[in-house]
Amino acid sequence: MRAKRLATGKTIEQVADDLEWSSTKVSNIETGRSKKPAVTDIRVLLDLYGVTDSAEREAILTLVRQSRESGWWNRYGDAIGGPYISYEAGATGIRIFEPQYIPGLFQTEAYAAAVSHATLIRNPDDVASAVEARVRRQQLLTQPDPPTVWAVIHEAALLMLKSHPELFRAQVDRLIELAEDPNSVTIQVLTMDAGLHAGMGGPFVILDYTDAASIVFLETNTDGLYLEKPVEVTRYRQSFDRLVAKALDPDEVPAYLRALAA
Numbered sequence: 001m002r003a004k005r006l007a008t009g010k011t012i013e014q015v016a017d018d019l020e021w022s023s024t025k026v027s028n029i030e031t032g033r034s035k036k037p038a039v040t041d042i043r044v045l046l047d048l049y050g051v052t053d054s055a056e057r058e059a060i061l062t063l064v065r066q067s068r069e070s071g072w073w074n075r076y077g078d079a080i081g082g083p084y085i086s087y088e089a090g091a092t093g094i095r096i097f098e099p100q101y102i103p104g105l106f107q108t109e110a111y112a113a114a115v116s117h118a119t120l121i122r123n124p125d126d127v128a129s130a131v132e133a134r135v136r137r138q139q140l141l142t143q144p145d146p147p148t149v150w151a152v153i154h155e156a157a158l159l160m161l162k163s164h165p166e167l168f169r170a171q172v173d174r175l176i177e178l179a180e181d182p183n184s185v186t187i188q189v190l191t192m193d194a195g196l197h198a199g200m201g202g203p204f205v206i207l208d209y210t211d212a213a214s215i216v217f218l219e220t221n222t223d224g225l226y227l228e229k230p231v232e233v234t235r236y237r238q239s240f241d242r243l244v245a246k247a248l249d250p251d252e253v254p255a256y257l258r259a260l261a262a
Contacts, residue, residue: 001042002030004049018048039064059211084217084224085137091147093208095240097199099154102161102171104134105141106151106178106187111171114164141178141185150186152199152243158189158260172261179253188247189256198242206236 005015005026012030016023028034029041042064046057088094096103102111112134116127140146161168179187190197205217216227216236227233248256 001045004046004051005030008049010049015045015048019044037064063211084219085133087207087215087217087226088137088205089140090209091207092210093206094147094149095206095208095237096149096151096203097205097240097243098151098157098203099199100157100160100203102153102157102175103151105138105149106175106185107134107138108167108170108174109135111161111167114167141183146184148184148186150188150244152188152190152240152247154199155189155191158257159192162260169261172257176254176257179250179257186250187253188244188250189253190243190247194246197246198239201239204236204239206233206240 005012010018012023012026015021015026019026025034029037029045039061042061043057046060051057051060094105096105101107101115104112107115109131112131113127116130141149158172161171175187178185190199203219205219207215207217213228213230214233214237216233218225218227227236
């Protein structure tokens, strides 16, 4: 909706004046702070912006209706921090750099539970909920027309896991399975001897969409940061490309993992 407004040359204040709305309401719709915008409000904005193509209007209004439906992740409440899972669920492409953990989409249940404990989630019900939510997320990989997932995992995450032999073998087997399966997942490992690298600022995820701008997600202990400016997304895309160039070739990963396990 922001792009449609900018195409008309109108400011948020001008739109608010035209519709006798507050500027905050217009801004909240554009930034996503209005979690469940009204279909009637979006229809009025489309009229104001001169969007007359019936197919385009219906596609936008369908997205609005879908945003008003509860996703599966809502039942897990605080077990999943923030709106990230809803963004992930709608992505067509997911690029992950993870320097410390096995990415959530690849984790075994035992590893997910151990991570919950290590990150100070100790209540048994909270751990069970977090693990169940993590497993539910992974159905994204086996759904019809799944997103393409490309993950670069730093070797440190695997070496750290070796100190937990009760978790190590099953988790490595899971990664081998994903790496060898003819699916939409690509896994690379950035080895220690790669030295200094473009991901030293920390983990990040790039989410791409068919009909929306890409987003970069930076995780924190409580929720995360979402970067949407084109210059920010481009910077992280360049970082990911450099990590890909330094990491093991995807075809080498299964043999590497087997050697590590041995």
